[in-house]
Amino acid sequence: MHEWALAESVICSISDEIKKNKLSRISRVTVKIGELQQIDIEIFRFALENVLATYETTVDQECIILEKELSTLKCNVCENEWSFGENIKKMQADEAEAIHFIPEIAHTYMRCPVCGSPDFNIKKGRGVWIESIEGET
Numbered sequence: 001m002h003e004w005a006l007a008e009s010v011i012c013s014i015s016d017e018i019k020k021n022k023l024s025r026i027s028r029v030t031v032k033i034g035e036l037q038q039i040d041i042e043i044f045r046f047a048l049e050n051v052l053a054t055y056e057t058t059v060d061q062e063c064i065i066l067e068k069e070l071s072t073l074k075c076n077v078c079e080n081e082w083s084f085g086e087n088i089k090k091m092q093a094d095e096a097e098a099i100h101f102i103p104e105i106a107h108t109y110m111r112c113p114v115c116g117s118p119d120f121n122i123k124k125g126r127g128v129w130i131e132s133i134e135g136e137t
């Protein structure tokens with residue numbers, strides 16, 4: 001159910017930004033969703049719509065664009081960079097699912113595809129954030 005909590009905080013941030021920048025007409029809000037963040041886009045959209053209805057804002061549901069950001073993982077041994085999405089097919093479905101829920105355990109299952117080291121950093125692909133808000137003042 002964390003889609004609902006996220007939707008709440010996203011709408012809350014959007015609403016704050018609008019007030020802070022005194023925007024009147026919002027044309028587009030881009031929300032980025034990291035690949036490693038377990039989000040069901042359909043549920044998230046539904047949650048946004050419902051949370052939005054409880055806020056006094058000028059944002060339309062249609063203006064909110066949800067975009068996925070692919071992950072970037074970097075090996076600390078050979079400095080190879082790769083993306084989780086490329087590796088997911090090689091894993092068992094339940095392992096992939098577990099990583100989506102808890103990015104911290106990615107190291108237990110994943111290895112650098114070049115040198116095989118489990119020592120890598122997650123550089124991109126976590127969290128949900130507001131990329132941009134476009135509107136008129």
Ligand SMILES: [Zn+2]
Nearest residue numbers: 075078112115
């Ligand atoms: Zn490596």
